[in-house]
Amino acid sequence: MSYLDILHQYWGYPDFRGIQKDIIESIGSGKDTLGLMPTGGGKSITFQVPALAQEGVCLVITPLIALMKDQVDHLRQQGITAAAIYSGMRHDDIVSTLDNCSFGGIKLLYISPERIGSDLFQTKLRHIKVSFITVDEAHCISQWGYDFRPSYLQIENIRKLVPDAPILALTATATPDVVDDIQDRLGFKEKNVFRMSFERRNLAYVVRQTEDKDAEMVHILQSLPKTAIVYCRSRKRTKEIAKMLTEHGISATWYHAGLEPGVKDQRQNDWQTDKIRVMVATNAFGMGIDKPNVRVVIHIDCPSSLEAYFQEAGRAGRDGNKAYAVLLYNGNDRRTLQKRIEDTFPPKDYIQTVYEHLAYFYQIGVGSGYGCIFEFPIDKFCNTFKHFPIRVNAALTILQRAGYIDYELNPDTKARVRFLLNRDELYRLDSLSDKEDNIVTALLRNYGGLFSDNGYIDESYLGQEAGLDRNQTYMILTNLSKKRIINFIPRKNIPLISYTQDRIDGVDVVLSKEVYENRKEEFIKRINSVINYAQNERVCRSRQLLSYFGENKSTDCGQCDVCLSHTKEDDTNEKEQIRKQLLTLLEDGHKHAITEIRQLNDDWDLVQQVMREMILEEEILLDGSFLLLP
Structure with missing residues (x-):
């Protein structure tokens, strides 16, 4: 059965879109392949279709548990054998699923990156015929990417277990450097990239300079009474903003990673089914969410990278109709963004101090601790040693990157x-x-x-x-x-810390250039890119974003705030030219017919607008269908 026949039979689409067919043919011929497709570009088709055309199981590695469950349900409804393995599943169910893969009863197996490192999975994998490996959100494997996840590094080991299986890497956000890094880390046999334009012609990007962000946000949501998302960085602020919007008659709720699973599911469902109009959320909301009729995404706080902004803003207008992505910005934001550099990369001696205090907290002596796992109540730790949570979190992340500890921020404990x-x-x-x-x-x-x-x-x-x-x-x-x-x-969301090597003295902790200086430099670049985007009022917003991702566009979008301001300036200049032409024409003191005035400019609507303004200002007079000077 051909790829097109499979598409017709299971999805009912007449043909492939964009670069879908190119990617499918590439992975189908056994080539390692990287596909760059913006959100809503139809990524799932690129691995689901070739998976059905080949013998064996397509392994789909994705961090989005909600998305994998949703896709498995949809595939099963279409008569396609699919399954998922993720945190929280019973051991017997995992064994049964993997055995089913070995016997050929599954075509697509979705699995979270954390699970691929388990001994059980790696043992069973040796007995499974893998057609190819799909790595979703592939930018997570790049240490230069904005959303690096250490669990993705396990994929290199999986490759060694099934060396004949090619890899299909997919991402919606990657700079040119990250594109190269993804291919290197996944061990591509040769460079092979397919790019789809990141341009979203129906999405108008707007930066609104305002000192009163709350009032501006309320004004936007009242002017555009449709489904919306408001992103902010603080869990506490999500609740405060949602309540403020509700007080202004705007239906809203809030969402962040700290909510109970049942509460998250309920709020997401209320928003998905339009019972609630506005979702106020941290960046924990949105991955894997495909609600097509979101008309506006508002960022009341600046994200730390244009990658994050592009992905979050891109959740607006997936139905192809006009939508808006609005970033609210003022002078305080520049200082806040620059402060994040110090918060994300605190001084090395501070990181060494946190490592030392961690040992005091758990009473771990020098030369011991390897393999020990502890719950980490961050508030208690900070109160005990007079630290700030944001900096402690950053220090622990860097210590993890350096190989001293494993820091699991959101463990899915049963x-x-x-x-x-x-x-x-x-x-x-x-x-x-x-x-x-x-x-x-x-x-x-x-x-x-x-x-x-x-x-x-x-x-x-x-x-x-x-x-x-x-x-x-x-x-x-x-x-x-x-x-x-x-x-x-109950299940806890409390972070976990484990020692990946025996404890040493804090002063002996080494943070290499690759772990600290190089990554700090990359982070500074990303922060500066956000500041430049917000403050650049000369270049079309869409062109700025496309250029960041290595896509050069020569034409403006014509709908962002920068383009509209240029259009307004052009209109002002043209109107002034028409005004001068009218005054010159009427200098002879005679009446001039409207039909004669029509010849002054091709844009008759603009000419009429100038005439009305001049009549109101009494610069000229209208006598029937004739114009003259007063």
């Missing part, structure tokens, strides 16, 4: 349950509601050993077995715990 009653007493609990009874039954049916010890559970799977959503499951488990029927330890 919930745990233990029954406090013995098995015989459970059947005498006739006071349980139907939903509570369903949860107890699901626990007994799916998990063993819960009467003797705390056992790990998957709340999503448990809810599915009991016919409930994740939020309901969480509430029922909490209620059962209050009734002393079970001991329920």
Whole structure:
């Protein structure tokens, strides 16, 4: 079956779009391939179609758990065998899924980068026929990229286990340097890049200089009463801004990484289904979200890179209709952006001090600690040693990059349950509601050993077995715990720290040029790029962004704030020219017919506008269908 036949049969599209076919033919012929496609460019087709055309399993590595679940569901609805492996799954389910891949029962296996490093996965992979490996969000493997993730470095080891499988790397945001780095890190046999234009012709980029950002944001949202996203950098601010918008009659909610999973799901669903109009969020919101009718994305705070801005702004107007990306900016933003440099790369002696304080906090002696894992309550640590959380977080990130610790900021630790009653007493609990009874039954049916010890559970799977959503499951488990029927330890979002080598004295911590100076220099460049973009009122906004990503465009977009200001200047100059022509024509003191005036300029609408303004100012008089001087 040809690629086009597969596209017709499973997706019903008449033909491929843009560079989809080029990428498909390249990976289909066994070549390592990098595809640069902006958000909404149809990335998934480029690996799903060739996966169905080849023998074996297509391995899809992606950090977006919500996206992989959504894509697996859609593929299954189309009759395509797909599965996913991610944090929080039961061990038995992971084994079963991998065995199914070995027996040829799966065509596409989605997996998070954190899971590919496990011994279980790597052992099973040796028995799986892999057609090719797809690396989504491939910029995450580049240490020069804006969103580097250490877990992506494991992909190099996976390549060695299946050396004959080519790699398809996909990203929507990569500068020319990052494009080269992605191919080097993934071990491309030869350079092979397909680029789709990053231009979004329906998206108007606007930088609004304002001292009162809140008032400007309210004005924009009231002027454009459609679906919107507002991005800010502080979790606390998301709640404050959402409440302020609600007080102004604008339906809004807030979203950040610290919310409970059930709350996140509910708020995202309310916004997706248009029950809520505006989502106020940190950058934790949006990855994998495909809502086509977002009409405006507002950044009330500046992001730290144009890569992040382009990706977040690009969530507007995916339906192809006119949309706006607005960055609110004032003099304070420049200082705030420059302060982020020091916050993200604190002095080396400060990083050494944090390393030393970490050892005091956990009472780790010199020469010990290797392999030890600890929960990291950052607020308690900062209170104990008089640090600021932002700088501590940055110091730990750099220590991780240097190889001294592993710092997992958002671990997906599982919930745990233990029954406090013995098995015989459970059947005498006739006071349980139907939903509570369903949860107890699901626990007994799916998990063993819960009467003797705390056992790990998957709340999503448990809810599915009991016919409930994740939020309901969480509430029922909490209620059962209050009734002393079970001991329920909820899933935690608390960071984890593990020592990847024995502790040394803080003064002996070495931060190499590659780990510190080089990366700091790259970060400074990204910060300066954001400042330059916000302050450059001479060059078309779209052209500025395209140039940053290595795409040179000679024509202006004609719809950003810079282009519109140029148009306004041009109109002003042309109007002044028409005014002078009218006065010169009427200097002879005679009446001149409107038909004669029409010959002055091809733009009759503009001529009429100038005439009306001059009549109002009494520079000229209108007598029937004739003009004359007063």
